[in-house]
Amino acid sequence: MINKHKFDILLSKPxxxxxxxxxxxxxxxxFPDMMKRSVPGYRYLLSMIGRLANRYVENSTQVYDLGCSTGAVTIEIEKNIHxxxxxxxxxxxxEAMIQCCRIDTQTFCSTETKIEIIEDDLQNIEIYNASLVVLNFTLQFYPREARQNLLNAIWSGLNPYGMLVLSEKFSFSDIKIDHILSDMHYDFKRMNGYSDLEIYQKRCxxxxxxxxxxxxxxxxxxxxAGFQHNTLWFQYFNFGSILALKPGPP
Known part of the structure; x- marks a missing residue:
C-alpha cells in the first residue's frame, strides 16, 4: 500500500x-508537500542529514528520529546506512503521522535495517547505544520547560563521538533582522504557490x-546538556540546523 501524499490546499479558504x-x-x-513548499532548503537538509549518517553512524548502533512525522528523515538515513x-x-x-510513517517506510526502505516506529511522547523514550539522534523541526513544538531534560537524555544516550542534529525555525532578538527574514520566508512560500490568506491563517x-x-x-x-562541540551548519532565512557532538574519551 503506497501512501499517496496530496497537494496542500488545507488553508486555501477562509x-x-x-x-x-x-x-x-x-x-x-x-505534510511532505507542505514541508517542501514551506521550509526553505528542506529537501537539501534531508539529503545532507543522510550524508552525515553515511559518514558517522557506527555499525550495530541505534539511530533516533525524534518527532519523525511521516518518516522523511528515517527514509533518508536508512538509504545511507543499510x-x-x-x-x-x-x-x-x-497517530496520523505515525500511520503515514509506517506506510512510507515500508514503501521506500529496504529490509536490511530494522526500523521501529513508536507512537509516544519523547519523554517516554529511552535513548541508548545511539550514534545519531535527529530532532528535525521538533523541539519548537515541545514544551519549553521540558526541552533541557530532553537534550540531557539525548546526551546520556549517545555513545562517545555520537552526533545530534537539531533543526529549528529561529527567532531573532534584533527586530529588524527578524522582520527581514520573516518577510523573505513569506516570499518563499508565495513563490511556492501559497496565497497571502494561506500564509496568514497558518501563521495564526x-x-x-x-x-x-x-x-x-x-x-x-x-x-x-554537555554538547561543548556544536555549530550552526545550515541556515536558510530563519530556518537552520545545529550539529552537536559528544566527545570521546580523553
Missing part, C-alpha cells in the same frame, strides 16, 4: 474560527503552538 495547529490526518496527508546492522527508532506523538494557528527560540538559546541549552 476559516472563521482558527483553532491551534494540530498534526491531524488532514495535515499528515499533505548493511551496518543498525536500528532506526522513529518516534512521534501524532502556528503562533499558538510553535514556540521558537534564538540560536543563542539553543546553543546555551546544548552546552548545558
Amino acid at each position: 476559516i472563521v474560527e482558527m483553532d491551534p495547529w494540530t498534526f491531524n490526518h488532514a495535515v499528515a496527508a499533505v 548493511g551496518r546492522g543498525c536500528k532506526i527508532i522513529a518516534v512521534d506523538n501524532s 494557528m502556528l503562533d499558538q503552538v510553535m514556540l521558537t527560540e534564538s540560536l543563542s538559546t539553543h546553543i546555551q541549552r546544548l552546552k548545558s
Whole structure:
C-alpha cells in the first residue's frame, strides 16, 4: 500500500474560527508537500542529514528520529546506512503521522535495517547505544520547560563521538533582522504557490503552538546538556540546523 501524499490546499479558504495547529490526518496527508513548499532548503537538509549518517553512524548502533512525522528523515538515513546492522527508532506523538510513517517506510526502505516506529511522547523514550539522534523541526513544538531534560537524555544516550542534529525555525532578538527574514520566508512560500490568506491563517494557528527560540538559546541549552562541540551548519532565512557532538574519551 503506497501512501499517496496530496497537494496542500488545507488553508486555501477562509476559516472563521482558527483553532491551534494540530498534526491531524488532514495535515499528515499533505505534510511532505507542505514541508517542501514551506521550509526553505528542506529537501537539501534531508539529503545532507543522510550524508552525515553515511559518514558517522557506527555499525550495530541505534539511530533516533525524534518527532519523525511521516518518516522523511528515517527514509533518508536508512538509504545511507543499510548493511551496518543498525536500528532506526522513529518516534512521534501524532497517530496520523505515525500511520503515514509506517506506510512510507515500508514503501521506500529496504529490509536490511530494522526500523521501529513508536507512537509516544519523547519523554517516554529511552535513548541508548545511539550514534545519531535527529530532532528535525521538533523541539519548537515541545514544551519549553521540558526541552533541557530532553537534550540531557539525548546526551546520556549517545555513545562517545555520537552526533545530534537539531533543526529549528529561529527567532531573532534584533527586530529588524527578524522582520527581514520573516518577510523573505513569506516570499518563499508565495513563490511556492501559497496565497497571502494561506500564509496568514497558518501563521495564526502556528503562533499558538510553535514556540521558537534564538540560536543563542539553543546553543546555551546544548552546552548545558554537555554538547561543548556544536555549530550552526545550515541556515536558510530563519530556518537552520545545529550539529552537536559528544566527545570521546580523553
